[in-house]
Amino acid sequence: MKKIGFIGIGKLGLDCAEVMAEKHEVRGYDIYPRTSDSVKVCDIDELVNESEWIFIAVPTPHAEGYDGSVPSSHMEPRDFGHAAVIDAINKVNTHARSPKKVVLISTVLPGTTRKHFFPLLDSKHQFLYNPYLIAMGSVKWDMVNPEMIMIGTEDGDWNGIAGELKDLYDTVMQNDPRYEIGTWDECEAVKIFYNTFISAKVGLVNMIQDFAMKIGNINVDVVTTALARSTMRIMGPKYMTAGMGDAGACHPRDNIALRWLAKEYDIGYDLFDTVMHAREIQAENLAKFLISHARQHALGIVIHGKAYKPDVPYCIGSYSTLVGHYVKAAGFEVRYLDPLADDPTDVVTELTGPAVILWAHDRKITYEYTGDQPETEPYCDIPRGSVIVDPWRKLNNMAGLTVVHYGNTRAK
Numbered sequence: 001m002k003k004i005g006f007i008g009i010g011k012l013g014l015d016c017a018e019v020m021a022e023k024h025e026v027r028g029y030d031i032y033p034r035t036s037d038s039v040k041v042c043d044i045d046e047l048v049n050e051s052e053w054i055f056i057a058v059p060t061p062h063a064e065g066y067d068g069s070v071p072s073s074h075m076e077p078r079d080f081g082h083a084a085v086i087d088a089i090n091k092v093n094t095h096a097r098s099p100k101k102v103v104l105i106s107t108v109l110p111g112t113t114r115k116h117f118f119p120l121l122d123s124k125h126q127f128l129y130n131p132y133l134i135a136m137g138s139v140k141w142d143m144v145n146p147e148m149i150m151i152g153t154e155d156g157d158w159n160g161i162a163g164e165l166k167d168l169y170d171t172v173m174q175n176d177p178r179y180e181i182g183t184w185d186e187c188e189a190v191k192i193f194y195n196t197f198i199s200a201k202v203g204l205v206n207m208i209q210d211f212a213m214k215i216g217n218i219n220v221d222v223v224t225t226a227l228a229r230s231t232m233r234i235m236g237p238k239y240m241t242a243g244m245g246d247a248g249a250c251h252p253r254d255n256i257a258l259r260w261l262a263k264e265y266d267i268g269y270d271l272f273d274t275v276m277h278a279r280e281i282q283a284e285n286l287a288k289f290l291i292s293h294a295r296q297h298a299l300g301i302v303i304h305g306k307a308y309k310p311d312v313p314y315c316i317g318s319y320s321t322l323v324g325h326y327v328k329a330a331g332f333e334v335r336y337l338d339p340l341a342d343d344p345t346d347v348v349t350e351l352t353g354p355a356v357i358l359w360a361h362d363r364k365i366t367y368e369y370t371g372d373q374p375e376t377e378p379y380c381d382i383p384r385g386s387v388i389v390d391p392w393r394k395l396n397n398m399a400g401l402t403v404v405h406y407g408n409t410r411a412k
């Protein structure tokens, strides 16, 4: 049993600490009051001195307006904030009375650790960069079933402490994960480009959806299924269903921050701006489609699902609110249905009359990689006469309701 401490026990850190606590003695420290049944929440001095391993999972925030829930591709690129990580490192330096194994989990842009963090850490400590591929709604499952574990060291070689971290993970993992060792900078890059590959993939797939809507006689699923099965040159089937755009607390903001990195290193072009710009126009196209139905039927517009995905409250980086932004910008009102949403603006709990409803959440598609999943249940009674716009094309026709499959323009 190892003694482990987590600095920062928020959305990522607490669940990860609790997974570790199933096998180890785990403490947690946060500047915000937190509670846990299995992790001992304590002060920083106890955490640092009672832990052999110290994981840092504090935020590396984007600036206000840079999360992707509203348009940002016109704004000046910005790097993530480093203040909380620097504070955590300083606290380890101040309190540690013996050498520690420090592991940074937080997401940062390539080059950040070497330039901004490592020089600050007292030389008696050892340091690894170890970002996680974890999604909200399935943190604990993702933690023990990762596609890979990235371990970044100063020179990119396995060293003693990297091997020890692998031994530590071997005690909790369920899926015998692949380990990728690299320099700090390479692991920073693996993590962030993993996320932005997904955004680019979703951007391409949703572009096919846009073409389907404009050209006609195209069901986007026929096209993307054929492409997804083309494993000889194109990758696997995940993220190959056109629908809502890429969203959440990580993916959009990572692209937005990479715009800053492309400029900082004078790369000469900015692919991420294009990906994010495409995402915004795709949201606007969907908004225009909702508006055309609202006009045609003289109905209001409702978005079913405000959080960036089902089963979580987080509206950060939400594609629903991006679509809603364009609906509002065109002079229409928008209401949201979502019992969990952490941003109550424009959220209603019921509908008193029919509406044009964007079926933004589909939990089967979002979570199917963790096993078979039930469908999203309506968040309230759907009044007869409503028009449901299903960007995932999964809903069947229902009595008294019209279901429109966005992205399928084949003749019925």
Ligand SMILES: NC(=O)c1ccc[n+]([C@@H]2O[C@H](COP(=O)([O-])OP(=O)(O)OC[C@H]3O[C@@H](n4cnc5c(N)ncnc54)[C@H](O)[C@@H]3O)[C@@H](O)[C@H]2O)c1
Residues within 6 Å of the ligand: 007, 008, 009, 010, 011, 012, 013, 029, 030, 031, 032, 057, 058, 059, 060, 083, 084, 085, 087, 088, 105, 106, 107, 108, 132, 133, 134, 135, 136, 249, 250
């Ligand atoms: N949430 C995810 O799905 C996810 C996945 C992969 C990576 N990440 C990365 O992990 C990091 C943390 O993300 P999160 O979603 O858990 O953020 P969060 O804001 O939910 O949690 C961070 C926690 O750190 C605490 N904190 C802030 N400053 C602190 C300080 N100086 N000392 C101690 N505690 C401090 C906050 O109170 C909060 O509880 C970010 O870099 C994020 O990009 C998150």
